[in-house]
Amino acid sequence: MSEHNPSGRPTGSDAGEEQAVAAAPPGETGVSGGHGPTHREHERPTVLHQILSGSALMSVLAVVLALLIGGFLIAFADQDVREASGYFFARPTDTLSATWTSMTEAYIAMFRGSVFDWRADTFAGMVKPFTESMVFSIPLILAGLGIAVGFRAGLFNIGAQGQIIVGAIVAAWLGFHFDLPPVIHLLVAILGGLIGGAVWGGIPGVLKARFGANEVIVTIMLNYIAVYLITYILKQPAFNPGRTGQRSPAIAADATYPLLVPQWLWPGNGFRLHWGFVVAILATVLVWWLMERSTVGFEIRAVGANPAAARTAGMSVGRTTIITMVIAGALAGLAAGGQVMGTERSLTAGVAASFGFDAITVALLGRSRPWGTFFAGLLFGALKAGGFLMQSLTATPIDIVLVVQSLIVLLIAAPPLVRSIFRLPDPGRPRRRRAAPATTEATA
Amino acid sequence: MRRVLKLAALGAAATLSLAACGQAPDSAESTTTSETSADAGDTSTAEDTAEDTEAAGGDNADFKACMVSDSGGFDDQSFNQSGKEGLDAAAESLGIEAVEVESQADTDYTTNVNNLVQQGCNITIGVGFLLEDAIQEAAEANPDTNFALIDSAFSDADFNPVEIDNAKPILFNTAEASFLAGYLAAGMSESGTVATFGGLKIPSVSIFMDGFADGVDKYNEDNGTDVQLLGWDKEAQEGAFSGDFENQSQGQTLTEQFISQGADIIMPVAGPVGLGAAAAASTADGVKIIWVDSDGYLTASEYKDLMLTSVMKQIGAAVETTVTDTVEGGFTNEPYVGTLENEGVGLAPYHDFEGEVPAELTEKIEEYKQQIISGDLVIETPNAPQQ
Numbered sequence: 001m002s003e004h005n006p007s008g009r010p011t012g013s014d015a016g017e018e019q020a021v022a023a024a025p026p027g028e029t030g031v032s033g034g035h036g037p038t039h040r041e042h043e044r045p046t047v048l049h050q051i052l053s054g055s056a057l058m059s060v061l062a063v064v065l066a067l068l069i070g071g072f073l074i075a076f077a078d079q080d081v082r083e084a085s086g087y088f089f090a091r092p093t094d095t096l097s098a099t100w101t102s103m104t105e106a107y108i109a110m111f112r113g114s115v116f117d118w119r120a121d122t123f124a125g126m127v128k129p130f131t132e133s134m135v136f137s138i139p140l141i142l143a144g145l146g147i148a149v150g151f152r153a154g155l156f157n158i159g160a161q162g163q164i165i166v167g168a169i170v171a172a173w174l175g176f177h178f179d180l181p182p183v184i185h186l187l188v189a190i191l192g193g194l195i196g197g198a199v200w201g202g203i204p205g206v207l208k209a210r211f212g213a214n215e216v217i218v219t220i221m222l223n224y225i226a227v228y229l230i231t232y233i234l235k236q237p238a239f240n241p242g243r244t245g246q247r248s249p250a251i252a253a254d255a256t257y258p259l260l261v262p263q264w265l266w267p268g269n270g271f272r273l274h275w276g277f278v279v280a281i282l283a284t285v286l287v288w289w290l291m292e293r294s295t296v297g298f299e300i301r302a303v304g305a306n307p308a309a310a311r312t313a314g315m316s317v318g319r320t321t322i323i324t325m326v327i328a329g330a331l332a333g334l335a336a337g338g339q340v341m342g343t344e345r346s347l348t349a350g351v352a353a354s355f356g357f358d359a360i361t362v363a364l365l366g367r368s369r370p371w372g373t374f375f376a377g378l379l380f381g382a383l384k385a386g387g388f389l390m391q392s393l394t395a396t397p398i399d400i401v402l403v404v405q406s407l408i409v410l411l412i413a414a415p416p417l418v419r420s421i422f423r424l425p426d427p428g429r430p431r432r433r434r435a436a437p438a439t440t441e442a443t444a
Numbered sequence: 445m446r447r448v449l450k451l452a453a454l455g456a457a458a459t460l461s462l463a464a465c466g467q468a469p470d471s472a473e474s475t476t477t478s479e480t481s482a483d484a485g486d487t488s489t490a491e492d493t494a495e496d497t498e499a500a501g502g503d504n505a506d507f508k509a510c511m512v513s514d515s516g517g518f519d520d521q522s523f524n525q526s527g528k529e530g531l532d533a534a535a536e537s538l539g540i541e542a543v544e545v546e547s548q549a550d551t552d553y554t555t556n557v558n559n560l561v562q563q564g565c566n567i568t569i570g571v572g573f574l575l576e577d578a579i580q581e582a583a584e585a586n587p588d589t590n591f592a593l594i595d596s597a598f599s600d601a602d603f604n605p606v607e608i609d610n611a612k613p614i615l616f617n618t619a620e621a622s623f624l625a626g627y628l629a630a631g632m633s634e635s636g637t638v639a640t641f642g643g644l645k646i647p648s649v650s651i652f653m654d655g656f657a658d659g660v661d662k663y664n665e666d667n668g669t670d671v672q673l674l675g676w677d678k679e680a681q682e683g684a685f686s687g688d689f690e691n692q693s694q695g696q697t698l699t700e701q702f703i704s705q706g707a708d709i710i711m712p713v714a715g716p717v718g719l720g721a722a723a724a725a726s727t728a729d730g731v732k733i734i735w736v737d738s739d740g741y742l743t744a745s746e747y748k749d750l751m752l753t754s755v756m757k758q759i760g761a762a763v764e765t766t767v768t769d770t771v772e773g774g775f776t777n778e779p780y781v782g783t784l785e786n787e788g789v790g791l792a793p794y795h796d797f798e799g800e801v802p803a804e805l806t807e808k809i810e811e812y813k814q815q816i817i818s819g820d821l822v823i824e825t826p827n828a829p830q831q
Contacts, residue, residue, distance in 0.1 A: 113559070125562070132555065231687065235645070241603050246574060246646060272554075343551065348574075350515060350550030388552070388559050392510075392545045402548075 056372065059365055061418050063379065066407035071103040073403060074396050078102035106396045113389025114382035124269040129385060131261075131273040135343055137381025139164065139335040139355040141280040144362035144373040145287045146201070146331030151368040152291060153324040154304040159204060159219025160332045161356025162226035163197040167333030169233055170196030171340045172347035175251035177238065185254040186341065190279075193337035194330045200226065201329015202322060209318030215325070223356070231349050239347065248347035257342035276338030280374070283334060288370040290327070300324050332356065361409050380405065507540040509767045510565035512556045514572035516689055517546045521744070522715030522737050523759050527571040527594055530763030537764075538771050553578035561586050567770045569594065569614075569763060573648060583611040590775050592766050594759060595648045597779060597829060609777050614762050615829035616648070616782035618736075619655030620816050621789040622711070622755045623823045624809050625734050626659020628791070629709040630671040631805040632752060634730065639674035639707035641684035641698050641721075643714030647827040649685075652713040652736055652755060654678050654825035666808070674702050681826065686717045695720030703728045709752060711736065722747035732797075739792040754792035762788055781829050785817045 075081045081102055084094040112119065114133045120126045143160040150157035171193030180188060204218035233239055239248045257274035291297035302310040303320045311317050339351055362380050366372030387401040411418050418424075511531050513524040528544055535542035543565065545556050553570070557578040560568050566589060570579040573596030580598050583591040591611040598613060600606050629638045640656050642649040653676040660673045675698075676683035684702075686694040695717035699710055703724065710725060711734035712718035718735060725731040726747060735744060735754035744751070762780055769775055782788015791809070794801055815821035 120562075228687075246644070247577075339551070346577075348550045353549035353551045385555070388545070388555050392543055392556070392559050392563060395543075398546055398548060 056367070057424075058415055058418055059367065059372070059376070059412065061422055061424075062365070062408050062411035065411055065418065065421065066404050067107070069407055070400055070404035071107065072099075074106045074400055075099040075102045077397055077400065102394070102396075105394050106390050106400075109390040109393040109396075110383075110386030112386075112393075114386030117389075122268070124266065124271070128269075128271060129389075130382075131271040132385040133378065133382040134277050135272050135274075135381070136384045137377045138276045138280050138338040138342070139353075140359055140362050140380050141374050141377030142283055142335035142338060143332045143355055143359035144366060144377050145283055145370060146197075146328035146335075147359050147363035148366060148368035148370070148373045149287060149291065149300065149331070150324055150328045151363055152304045153300045153320060154307070155208075155321065155324055155328075156216045157201070157204075157219055157325065157328050158216055158360065159201065159222050159356070160328070160335075160359045161352055161354070162219065162223035163200045163329045163332035164336040164339070164352040164356050165223075165226040165230050166200040167193040167197035167329075167336030168340045168347055168351045169230060171333070171337045172248050172251065172351075173239075175255040175341055176249045176346075179252065180254065182254040185252060186257065189251070189255045189341055190334070190337045193340065194333040197333020197336060198326045198330040201332065202326045205322040205325025208325075209321045215321075230347075230351075234347070234349055246348060250346045251341055255341055256345055257338070272343065274338075274342040276342040279334060279338065280377075283331060284370045284374045287331070291370065296320075296323060332359075335359075358405065361405055364409055364412050504538050504540045504771055507538070507771050508543060508563070508565045509534065509540055509567050509569070509770070510543040510560040510563070511545070511569045511571060511763075512553065512560065512575060512578075513544070513546045514553075514570075514574045515547050515549055516572070516715070517548075518544060520689065520715055521719075522689065523594065523757070524571050526738060526757075526759035527569065527763050530760030531569065531767065533760065534764045534767035534771075538768060540767070540771060550574060554581065557582045561589060566590065567592060567767060567775070569766070572596075573646065579611060580608065583608045586610075590770055592763075594763070607777060610775075612766060612775070612777050613779040613829075614759070614766060614782075615779055616757045616759075616762075616789050617651070617823075617828055618648075618755060618757055618782075618789050619651045619658070619823040619825045619828060620784045621757075621791055622652045622655030622736075623659040623662070623816070624791045624813060625711060625753060625755045626656035626661075626673075627663050627809055627812065628659070628753060628801070628805065629656070629711065629734060630660040630663035630669070631667075631808075632732070632797075632801065633671055633709050635706045635708045636670065637672045637674060637706040638709045638711075639684075639699075639702035639705075640711040640713065641675045641686060641695070641702075643686055643689040643717055645681075645683075645685050649713050650681065651825055651827035652711070653683060654827055655823050656711055658823055658825075662812070672706075674705060674707050678825075686712075686714050686720075689715040689717060692717055692720030692723070696724045699724035700728075703731055708732065709734065711755070719744060719747075722750055725750050735792075741792065741795045749796060751792075751795065752797050753794050756790050756792050758782060758788050758790070779829065783817075784813055 075098075078098065080098040081095065084098040088095045113129050115130050117126050117129050120128070143164060146163070147157055147160055171189045174192040175185075175189040178185065178188070200222060203222060204213070204215045207213035207218050208215045234246060234248065241249055257276045259271065260273045260275055260277060261269050261271050263269070291301065299310065299315050299320045300323070302313065302315060303317050307317050310320070335355060336352070339355075340347055344351060358380060362376045363373055365379070366374070366376035383401050383404065387398050390396050390401075391398045509531060511527060513528070516522065516524050518524050518528045531542050531544065534540065543560060543563070545560065547553055547556055553575050554577075557568060557570065557575070561582050568579070568582065568589070569592045570576070571594045573593070576593060576596045576598060579591050579593045587610055589610065592614055593611065594614045595616070596613060597615065598606050598608055598611060626638075638660060640653050642653055657673055657676050657678040660671055663669065664671055674684075684698055686698055688694075695712055695714060699712070699721040702710055708730055709732045710721055712721035713736050715737070718733070718740070722733050722744060725733050731750070732752040733740065733747065733750045734752050735741075737757050737759070738754065739756060740754045741748045741751045762782055766780060780788070784790060812821060816823065
């Protein structure tokens with residue numbers, strides 16, 4: 001595991017082992033590194049590499065397919081369909097029409113809840129769903145960008161959840177405990193959240209760079225620590241004036257993100273969309289510049305592509321690992337700021353919801369490209385926003401949304417499956433392989 | 445694409461053919477579920493419950509009663525479930541439409557509540573005090589519709605209690621019932637040690653433990669005994685908590701520790717986590733459980749032989765009453781407080797332990813119950829609902 005050599009000087013290990021480390025999915029480096037390379041690993045690109053190199057078309061097809069499968073699940077969960085299917089052979093049309101009705105109703109409700117609700121009374125009410133999608137996409141985009149940066153460096157950062165929580169704690173504390181002038185207060189709180197997340201992200205980075213600790217395990221464990229940390233902190237007197245241990249005081253008005261569409265500009269709009277979305281856009285641009293135009297980004301990509309080659313070229317793999325994790329944590333901290341200072345305006349134990357884990361999916365769907373992640377985050381925000389209306393209008397179980405999201409990941413992790421379903425040619429491989437890819441892809 | 449359709453069709457056909465040989469319903473008659481048999485000539489196969497009962501309920505069909513769960517979901521065997529059952533019962537008997545939505549995370553509450561209001565819900569009920577802010581905001585923004593909140597009153601930014609004209613808190617003074625449970629536990633304990641633990645340290649949980657502690661103290665005072673209570677110190681308001689309402693193994697570990705310290709009657713105030721406590725109790729000899737919220741003898745029947753009694757909190761009944769009042773035009777923002785007097789809280793029957801509870805203990809408990817109802821005995825607790 002010379003990749004983790006603290007001094008960064010070249011070691012005597014053969015290139016084959018380095019290749020194996022690079023070739024295995026990052027989550028497995030700790031395991032496979034000890035066994036030495038096998039020939040199969042030499043020949044095939046890594047799962048992560050495969051996922052990242054897939055085309056945007058594959059992402060779109062995966063989403064379409066997942067929605068289609070989700071539609072059938074909606075139908076099966078539907079009372080009418082199940083009843084009609086009881087006498088399918090006596091009158092099949094009932095089943096088919098019930099299936100069609102349940103699917104279309106659910107997805108129409110989802111569209112109305114996430115993009116455009118033509119049944120609302122006012123124009124503001126009609127476009128409000130889309131602003132809701134944007135609100136929910138803010139943490140997904142920001143944390144997703146953090147995960148994506150990690151992926152590019154070959155790091156499986158599972159710790160966005162913990163990084164969001166710690167960022168949220170710091171941001172909230174700065175937000176309600178201090179009394180600072182407007183604008184400055186907001187900036188201080190944003191910065192505080194960013195630093196909180198960066199520190200929490202930096203820990204696994206340092207542990208990996210200095211001691212070779214597997215970042216997957218460390219970040220997962222740090223998630224647990226963060227979850228218990230926030231419940232502990234919420235019980236402390238400073239965070240707990242309501243003696244409930246569940247909710248901090250409200251963030252000071254000076255420290256909240258202003259609404260993007262203020263009331264004076266458009267009276268009675270009722271949008272919750274705040275400047276956090278602008279921050280998400282700026283972060284996307286910044287990450288694009290960082291990854292594609294800056295030296296640091298080049299190093300990150302080089303280390304991700306081949307750590308041995310990067311080291312040979314004079315780059316410090318350890319330093320890049322730490323930088324990557326700090327950036328990832330900082331982005332997760334920004335996501336926390338969006339929640340605490342924008343959407344929720346106070347700290348609760350559930351402030352991170354499951355954003356940290358959804359963000360992994362978002363980064364995968366976005367192929368770890370900044371704009372890909374941005375639009376994937378928007379899509380997942382829409383799925384979330386639409387799910388509310390779908391549940392309340394059609395009584396479709398809200399878990400369907402989660403199933404669709406999971407299906408998307410599943411399909412993205414298995415490009416050959418999507419290709420064969422849609423009869424697409426395989427760009428990378430002249431000959432067709434069937435069984436072999438499927439087994440390794442399952443490990444992702 | 446053609447292949448995927450083929451596959452899908454094959455899968456669907458295979459699944460359906462397993463159970464697809466039934467009779468088609470006669471279009472003049474409704475299907476199996478419509479027990480109240482909606483209008484004849486209605487060809488659609490199934491309506492939801494609300495519309496089914498249209499005939500029975502008269503002209504209430506356009507009344508919409510809505511409910512938002514907290515992140516525990518409606519299948520939590522605890523207060524979300526009780527709330528939903530109350531709403532379902534109200535929908536059934538009044539013929540109104542019930543809409544129930546689950547929240548998956550704390551971040552969902554505001555959106556869920558706002559969505560329901562926009563759909564035209566006449567009353568929107570939030571389950572659990574985590575929804576306080578969401579319900580309060582919506583109530584202030586929509587003064588024309590009604591709201592209710594289970595297990596919490598409303599408060600302003602500085603946590604001072606406030607009243608909202610169109611929002612009704614539904615609260616329970618469970619200390620009254622758990623006082624009786626504490627008295628019973630102290631009287632029934634053979635080892636002289638009883639225990640309790642909570643899920644989270646929130647008022648609606650601590651209040652159970654306060655009453656339980658007072659009941660044990662009262663028993664000691666009356667009988668000159670020294671029954672010890674583990675897991676809660678009422679003075680300090682400190683005690684044992686499992687940390688959430690989900691992790692049953694945590695409840696099991698806590699209970700095992702209590703048992704090893706000699707406790708033989710344990711009251712877990714932690715919803716489904718109590719199942720872990722019951723599992724631990726079932727492996728020990730002679731350890732009994734006092735269930736909370738619902739009658740555990742019925743709801744957690746796999747452990748019914750351990751259930752000494754249950755401290756019941758009639759959330760379902762309270763929801764049903766609130767909805768019924770609202771439908772009949774009698775909505776008030778006055779808090780509903782469940783007490784022994786109005787049977788909003790109470791002690792469940794002893795079931796299998798009926799014969800084992802000494803008659804004088806039963807009499808004493810009944811006596812205290814009457815004293816509490818008459819107001820001669822007040823169970824003081826800092827967690828009592830503010831009225």
